[in-house]
Amino acid sequence: MYRVIGGRRIAGEVRVGCAKNAVLPILAATILTREPVTIEDCPELSDVKNMLAILETLGCHIQATPEGVRIDAGCAGRYEMPEHLSKQLRSSIFMLGPLIGRFRRAKVTYPGGCEIGQRPIDLHLKGLRALGVTIREEHGMIYCDGQKLRGAEVYLDFPSVGATENVMMAAVLARGETTIHNAAREPEIRDLQDFINCLGGCVRGGGTDCVRIRGVSTLSGAHYRPLSDRIVAGTLLAAAAATRGELTLRDVVSSDLGAVTDKLRQAGCDLQVEEDKIVLSAQGKLKPFEISTQPFPGFPTDLQAQFMALACAIEGASVIVENVFENRFAHAAQLRRMGADIFLSNRLAVVRGGRLQGAQVQAGDLRGGAALVIAALAAEGESVIENVELIDRGYASLEKTLSRLGAQIRRIG
Ligand code: UD1
Numbered sequence: 001m002y003r004v005i006g007g008r009r010i011a012g013e014v015r016v017g018c019a020k021n022a023v024l025p026i027l028a029a030t031i032l033t034r035e036p037v038t039i040e041d042c043p044e045l046s047d048v049k050n051m052l053a054i055l056e057t058l059g060c061h062i063q064a065t066p067e068g069v070r071i072d073a074g075c076a077g078r079y080e081m082p083e084h085l086s087k088q089l090r091s092s093i094f095m096l097g098p099l100i101g102r103f104r105r106a107k108v109t110y111p112g113g114c115e116i117g118q119r120p121i122d123l124h125l126k127g128l129r130a131l132g133v134t135i136r137e138e139h140g141m142i143y144c145d146g147q148k149l150r151g152a153e154v155y156l157d158f159p160s161v162g163a164t165e166n167v168m169m170a171a172v173l174a175r176g177e178t179t180i181h182n183a184a185r186e187p188e189i190r191d192l193q194d195f196i197n198c199l200g201g202c203v204r205g206g207g208t209d210c211v212r213i214r215g216v217s218t219l220s221g222a223h224y225r226p227l228s229d230r231i232v233a234g235t236l237l238a239a240a241a242a243t244r245g246e247l248t249l250r251d252v253v254s255s256d257l258g259a260v261t262d263k264l265r266q267a268g269c270d271l272q273v274e275e276d277k278i279v280l281s282a283q284g285k286l287k288p289f290e291i292s293t294q295p296f297p298g299f300p301t302d303l304q305a306q307f308m309a310l311a312c313a314i315e316g317a318s319v320i321v322e323n324v325f326e327n328r329f330a331h332a333a334q335l336r337r338m339g340a341d342i343f344l345s346n347r348l349a350v351v352r353g354g355r356l357q358g359a360q361v362q363a364g365d366l367r368g369g370a371a372l373v374i375a376a377l378a379a380e381g382e383s384v385i386e387n388v389e390l391i392d393r394g395y396a397s398l399e400k401t402l403s404r405l406g407a408q409i410r411r412i413g
Pocket of ligand 1: 020021022024090091120121122123124125158159160161162163184188301302324325326
């Protein structure tokens, strides 16, 4: 649980660490090579720990070294995913492509993860089938036979991040060339491409809607530092704005945050943006704003909840439309407990912002939990936030980062 006393301004400077959504597929891709790989600044998140545990059960040797986490997949010999870990982590589905690439077969269970919509994996499976993989679904298990794996043209019906990454990873060791059309353009895909190329793979176009992979027969080892976390950056910016604070973020890729900084400007924040640094000041009166979540480069769905919390702390009516996931407003009910006025209709939310009051609330998912923290920081009085282990999935000790920035927040119980 977190205990938060609201009303303190966020002020100071933070270095943003590596992105969960970059690290998880990169860790999955380490099984593609028999040489050791070191991931620098691997964030201490429960999702990352679970992914490392999955690699370990598949036979990889994992070691914490002064340079980072070292993964040696040379001895990996299993292609069956442990069921209990798969259920805890949606990103366990990222193992499918790499396992097929390495072992030409895989057995996985349907993945778990945040309850934010149906989150099917049909696009992953369709993409892998296009690469010649035979897939059988039986009793909640997925059996893949990749003996006939080869490069192909893959058309995604929707630019799914996970499906793009899975097909990319399966194609790296396939014979021939693969082209993914209507690929997701998220920066984390560009980062996965950079990592694979560091290992000696041949991927181009990552970050555009057309990714090309030329298959290679083996990969080498590497030292790699994954991309900075644009969602953590956006969360901290929203917290600073909601508390009318001042924040300097370092080690960010500002060009990946364009839609976010644009919204904060629309809300009346003052922003100075350099290549790897963002300075926000929210001293004046803020204005309501409109958000419509979209695949990158649109406004990220992973910041929708945090910006709803910000909207609750700004007088006037803000409008939020969630286009990526069909069930991603669960945090609204908890924000209402803090006095928020939110009207919901399907994918639309209208927030009439004003004063928030501290309350006892429950995180229902990772980003929704972060939104409750932001609301609590902006609220009058004390809040208690339960289920913060969901927040630990994607933020490394969020309470410590916020305390250093002047917030009154403590982990209890
Ligand atoms: C990734 C991110 C997640 C983010 C999301 C959208 C990681 C580890 N997670 O999740 O934080 O919220 O991108 O930016 O990187 N869909 C299908 N069929 C599929 C796959 C997806 O219909 O086979 C639908 C989903 O239900 C959803 C939409 O496509 O409505 C977007 O999902 P996708 O881009 O695949 O998200 P994830 O890769 O799961």
